[in-house]
Amino acid sequence: MESLTFRHLTGRVCSTQGWDHLLSSVRGAYQQEARDATRNDPNRAFLIYIYNINMAALENCRKETGSVHMWFSDIAAKIRGAEPQIINDSKTPSGRVHVGALRGVIIHDAVFRVLKSRGVPARFLFGVDDYDPLDEIPAGDAEREHFEKYLGAPLCNVPPPPGSAASDMAEHYIREFFDVFAELGVQAEPYRMRDLYRSGKFDEVIDAILRRADVVRRVYLEVSGSKRSETWYPFQAICEKCGRLGTTEVTAYDGKEVEYVCRPDLVQWARGCGHRGKVSPFDGRGKLPWKLEWVAKWRTFPVTIEGAGKDHNTRGGARDVSSACLREIFGLSPPVNIPYEFFLVGGAKMSSSRGIGAMAREMADFLPPEVLRFLILRTQPNRPLNVTLDEEFIVKLFNDFDRAHHRAFHDPKAIEDEKLVYRLSEVKSENDYYAENFHIVIMLVQMPHMDLVAEVEKRKGAPLSPAERRHLDRRVQAARYWLDRYAAEEEKMRLLSTLPARAASLTPAQRGFLRVLADALPKAEWSDTALQKAIFDAARLTPIDQPPAFQSIYRTLLDRESGPKAGSFLAFLDREFVIARFKEVPFDQIEFWRDTGVSPEAFEGWLSKEKSKIQTIRAASHQTQDGGVIEFTVTLDDGKTYMKRVSAEKADPRVILQQCNIDIPIEYA
């Protein structure tokens, strides 16, 4: 074990680029060495010990240099050399596009960007499957009768819903999706299937596929187990009589024309007209079924990278069938696959049948583009992505994004792929900027009397740059959108018209605090700073710790644990209303005394500590059934007054002062 080739290798190579591969081969050789040596050597325990130390060193070296790979780097690593890459994705515009479709778009875009950044020539194509038949009435559109008569016709031949300025149905729906592309910084090159078919670009492939229809039938049977009759052909002609292609069945091909029947009962969702005809399959007179259309795209462009959702990626599913057809008919290998899981939006009560809430358009209106990209990119494609629209999830999402942002710019330990997640989330590359915490933005937005920008600048400690202002405005939009559409009632800071039921859970000390505060409010100056001070004063005079004190205010007014800065909030409200609300909370003096009392020893300890600062001490004693309490009101030299409540049974004011060696006279109340 002459070892350690790896020792000087790691020392020397760690700092250089591309050492990963080298290190892994060293590692492999080393492991082999370890295996052989431990087998042959009697001092196994010692050897193993040495090996473990060395392996750990190797590991550390690897971690420090940062070889943790995000999924997109792994995919980019599969692409060897600098061969030009063609990335493809597509969508059928048969209705408003669901958020789920964004996952594939962002995934492909990320791979596209990574490849380009590594100097690989790449294109990102995005196809509009507008030659697909209309097989379902779009959700959300009341114009059922408008679409019903076109069921089975190619989407690009269906007129747009009434009122739309688009040329056809496909354009109407895809436009909304492409708008989102632009906002998310996705620079894909769009193409439309109608153009490919009509221009004859697919003619050669269509001919090849129809000539090998027997192969297609066999693949369907072997791969997906679905039987096709001897006369079945993978093509759908557009019926010359009724214009549908979802209902036609091709039964023969002679190399020039196909024979077809437009069958009334071929599919459930549309009714063919019964026409029989013979027509050329070229120049847009029909289309390939979707699985073969995939083959046609892969072969024609040719596509080298194309991911697909999990619904296609099951064994024997669409992807398998298409891959097998590509191999058998054209002898080509299918593109690099990126199987990805679903992207769902749950939680909030939304009606997907009405097409509300879970649309790509809505999500892009809500989340800032970089946050939406981040949400998708940070999750491995094989993990389902289920977004909840509650406060906790959304605030955490923004915070995670802000953390990634911060690490990318300021954390020297951040490794390359961590920074890359952030960089790929950006719509376009930007310098560092101040991003306000989203939870705070939500709060601020609900305080209409506040100057939001001024407050944020105060928090930042400097004026906002134009870019920062833009990001802030976008977050304000997100906060308002969330409050309007998704926030649950209890997540909103709505001033409650009556005392909430949960006020019953307030502790005696909290109730006492509200009483002390309420008693101070009639004389208080009604401004945010004065009120904030009054709250702290009341907390000391109760006495109560600050967190429960503030919680009691939020609980009684908003039924929340936390809220806006209390002084500003109260200043916004009516004085009499606030006093009345605080006094509405039931209060029991005996319990209050018990809850806020301290032992004489604790009081002594406190007094001794503050001894040098004491200005005045007042004492008042109160009798109760089980003894009584002495309330010491101590004012320190900073002007702050503290209340300490001690059991009267066990305490004599004079004795306590003597013990603490304090000679300030006590004023008795």
Place this chain on the structure above:
RNA sequence: GAGCCCGUAGCUCAGUCGGUAGAGCAGCGGCCUUUUAAGCCGUGUGUCGAGGGUUCGAUUCCCUCCGGGCUCACCA
């Protein structure tokens, strides 16, 4: 019926080409006393779902099982 993914700290999840694990939040301890527009510092011993196999060594690879989620079996 066929197949895929997941099961790791109270919660949400990272990680692992095999060298027995780590972030955020929560929690706990301390500090502060103009932190409530979520202050500051410290703090992570968890049968890495269960059992078996390969190995010097498994959370990581293989097999079986349990639990959870999903997909395809018509079309896209």
